[in-house]
Amino acid sequence: GAVVSQHPSRVICKSGTSVKIECRSLDFQATTMFWYRQFPKQSLMLMATSNEGSKATYEQGVEKDKFLINHASLTLSTLTVTSAHPEDSSFYICSARTREDTQYFGPGTRLTVL
Amino acid sequence: AQKITQTQPGMFVQEKEAVTLDCTYDTSDPSYGLFWYKQPSSGEMIFLIYQGSYDQQNATEGRYSLNFQKARKSANLVISASQLGDSAMYFCAMREPNTGRRALTFGSGTRLQVQP
Numbered sequence: 001g002a003v004v005s006q007h008p009s010r011v012i013c014k015s016g017t018s019v020k021i022e023c024r025s026l027d028f029q030a031t032t033m034f035w036y037r038q039f040p041k042q043s044l045m046l047m048a049t050s051n052e053g054s055k056a057t058y059e060q061g062v063e064k065d066k067f068l069i070n071h072a073s074l075t076l077s078t079l080t081v082t083s084a085h086p087e088d089s090s091f092y093i094c095s096a097r098t099r100e101d102t103q104y105f106g107p108g109t110r111l112t113v114l
Numbered sequence: 115a116q117k118i119t120q121t122q123p124g125m126f127v128q129e130k131e132a133v134t135l136d137c138t139y140d141t142s143d144p145s146y147g148l149f150w151y152k153q154p155s156s157g158e159m160i161f162l163i164y165q166g167s168y169d170q171q172n173a174t175e176g177r178y179s180l181n182f183q184k185a186r187k188s189a190n191l192v193i194s195a196s197q198l199g200d201s202a203m204y205f206c207a208m209r210e211p212n213t214g215r216r217a218l219t220f221g222s223g224t225r226l227q228v229q230p
Contacts, residue, residue, distance in 0.1 A: 034217045043205060043220045044159075091157055097216060105151075105159035 002028050004096045006106035013084055014114055021079045021109045023094030029074035030096035034103070035067075038091040050077040084113040116140065118206050118221035125226050127196045134181070135191040135224045137206030146210050148189040149218060150180065153203040162204075165189055196228045 003026040013019050023033055031052050036044040048069050049057040056069035066088075068080040077096075081088055093108040119138045127133035139148065146167045152160040165173045165180045173180040181190040193200055203225050207218040 032216060038157075043222045044218075046217045046219070049217055093157075093159060095159075095218075101211070101216070103218065105161075108157040108159075110157070 002026075002096075002098060002102070002104045004094065004104045004106040006092075006094055006109050008109060009107060010110045010112075012112045012114065015085055016083055018080055018082045019084055019111060021081075021092055021094075021111075023077045023079070023096065023106050025075045025096040025104070028096070028098050030077075030098065031074060032097040033071060033077040034095045034097070035069065035077075035079050036093045036095070038093060038108075040091075044093060047079075081111065084111070086113045089113045116221075117219045118208050120206055120221035120224050122224045123222070125224055127193075127226065127228055129198060129228055129230050130195055132192060132194045133196055133226065135193070135204050135206075135226065137189045137191065137221060139187050139189060139206075139208050141187075141208065141210055143210045143212045145212050146208055148180070148182070149207040149209070150178070150189075150191045151205045151207060152200075153205060153223075155202070159205075163191065193226075198228050198230060201226060201228045 005024045007022045033050040035047045037047050038044045046059050047062045050069045050071040052071045058064045071077040089112050091110050094106045095103045097103050148165045150162040163173050163175045163178045163180050165182045172182050177194045179192045203223045205223045206221040
């Protein structure tokens with residue numbers, strides 16, 4: 001099956017710093033990638049839809065200036081958490097959509113903000 | 115209204131027995147897709163099984179089968195012959211392509227614990 005990678009898998013940062021998370025589709029081109037956030041013992045909540053070459057579409061309640069998304073190529077989308085605070089600590093998972101409309105998930109990134 | 119409802123926060127099952135994880139959904143779109151994912155403690159989302167709204171037969175994948183009851187809007191996952199490695203969170207999810215929303219909407223999940 002198709003492979004989606006995320007980097008880093010785990011990151012700890014100080015409050016106020018910015019953190020960039022990469023999501024790559026390794027063996028297929030993904031015109032659309034999705035970013036989800038999962039708090040402990042909760043479900044995955046969609047944050048935004050990332051479309052190659054255009055602006056991301058954010059879900060209601062998600063601050064676009066805080067969670068910057070860039071989808072510069074058909075195999076890479078990045079999520080930057082700007083001025084991170086402890087309440088941003090979460091598990092961030094991306095998924096990439098193939099041309100056949102199948103979605104593959106990355107392994108996730110665990111962010112801890114001190 | 116919740117799009118996807120999983121009413122069982124936690125389930126226990128004895129090894130080698132079958133278990134059913136419940137999922138009901140709400141949509142007015144005639145075309146939709148239903149998914150089940152397994153999430154072990156490592157966090158990765160493992161795709162298990164898919165059912166399209168127009169599929170005539172219930173989906174099966176190895177030990178996983180989906181009990182699709184369209185009129186009742188339910189898509190329960192049946193795991194046969196449970197194994198210790200099946201202990202994980204299980205999420206039901208739906209996609210409604212005609213709404214223009216390509217992302218999945220997830221239920222709240224069910225934590226399954228398989229006991230020896």
